[in-house]
Amino acid sequence: MDEGGLDSNGKVYASREDMWKEEAGSGIAESPKRKEWYQKGISYWEGVDPTVDGVLGGFGKVSNRDVIDSNAFLTELLKERILPTKVNRKLVALDCGAGVGRITENLLLRHFHEVDLVEPVRHFLDAAKKRLTSDVPENVQHKAVNFFCTPLQEFTPEPHRYDVIWVQWCIGHLTDDDFVAFFRRADIGLKPGGFFVLKENIARHGFVVDKLDSSVTRSDAYFRDLFLRAGFHLLKTKLQKGFPRELFGVRMYALSSVLQETAAPSSASKDARASKGVARLKPRTPKRCN
Numbered sequence: 231m232d233e234g235g236l237d238s239n240g241k242v243y244a245s246r247e248d249m250w251k252e253e254a255g256s257g258i259a260e261s262p263k264r265k266e267w268y269q270k271g272i273s274y275w276e277g278v279d280p281t282v283d284g285v286l287g288g289f290g291k292v293s294n295r296d297v298i299d300s301n302a303f304l305t306e307l308l309k310e311r312i313l314p315t316k317v318n319r320k321l322v323a324l325d326c327g328a329g330v331g332r333i334t335e336n337l338l339l340r341h342f343h344e345v346d347l348v349e350p351v352r353h354f355l356d357a358a359k360k361r362l363t364s365d366v367p368e369n370v371q372h373k374a375v376n377f378f379c380t381p382l383q384e385f386t387p388e389p390h391r392y393d394v395i396w397v398q399w400c401i402g403h404l405t406d407d408d409f410v411a412f413f414r415r416a417d418i419g420l421k422p423g424g425f426f427v428l429k430e431n432i433a434r435h436g437f438v439v440d441k442l443d444s445s446v447t448r449s450d451a452y453f454r455d456l457f458l459r460a461g462f463h464l465l466k467t468k469l470q471k472g473f474p475r476e477l478f479g480v481r482m483y484a485l486s487s488v489l490q491e492t493a494a495p496s497s498a499s500k501d502a503r504a505s506k507g508v509a510r511l512k513p514r515t516p517k518r519c520n
């Protein structure tokens with residue numbers, strides 16, 4: 231169902247379609263409104279300090295709690311889907327909209343031998359490169375390797391390089407069409423058995439457009455519509471716990487375009503089935519909900 235939504239000034243949109251037409255024009259790549267939508271997002275982040283507190287909109291204090299729940303979610307998925315069959319394989323992840331490398335440093339490098347980062351804002355990527363590559367011994371087992379300075383709507387990964395593609399607090403910058411096109415295109419970057427994790431703020435209903443940073447916070451139902459449109463199955467989903475009450479709720483989704491048996495079939499498929507009927511609605515940075 232195409233529910234309406236709001237913007238950060240309280241303006242009402244009757245539908246997603248109306249909102250995108252107004253915010254990003256016709257959606258075609260050359261449309262000036264679409265260019266303006268993306269440029270505004272980049273300009274916003276170019277004015278933000280390249281620090282964890284900066285990329286988290288002043289809520290740097292939630293970073294540890296965020297990483298704890300992400301780690302639990304990822305560890306379960308790796309145990310179920312990847313580790314039993316890939317004992318000696320080099321594990322590789324991609325951190326999308328990576329900011330200053332917070333997730334790579336605190337989460338992905340704990341699990342993966344190599345991590346690549348894709349981030350469109352140069353001073354964030356430079357800060358990430360500095361913190362992730364300075365003073366790293368040659369023989370270290372887990373390292374950040376490639377630093378791509380590109381927005382997701384223009385990024386195509388190397389085929390079959392990644393076990394996991396992690397997309398957190400950045401997909402709100404993409405229009406629906408670019409969201410769907412990105413997931414379809416980036417799917418080629420996954421190895422067999424690999425999966426996406428999307429971790430995002432969730433609006434209680436419909437959507438909320440942030441006029442300041444040119445982004446949209448979508449509802450759980452909205453996300454699930456886009457997963458369907460892109461041809462993705464939900465493997466597992468969980469709500470983030472322990473964040474301050476004034477922030478939007480945050481949900482993690484594990485996604486694959488292939489419905490397949492896991493190496494150790496277990497709770498993953500059960501969770502996916504169980505969660506299908508229960509679209510629990512709750513509210514790119516952790517953000518105050520309106």
Ligand SMILES: C[S@@+](CC[C@H](N)C(=O)[O-])C[C@H]1O[C@@H](n2cnc3c(N)ncnc32)[C@H](O)[C@@H]1O
Nearest residue numbers: 275327328329332351381382398400403514515
């Ligand atoms: C809230 S920060 C999150 C950074 C990082 N994911 C984290 O959780 O620490 C949002 C990030 O999205 C990036 N971003 C903005 N527009 C983007 C786009 N079109 N494609 C990819 N990333 C984008 C920003 O530059 C910023 O680094």
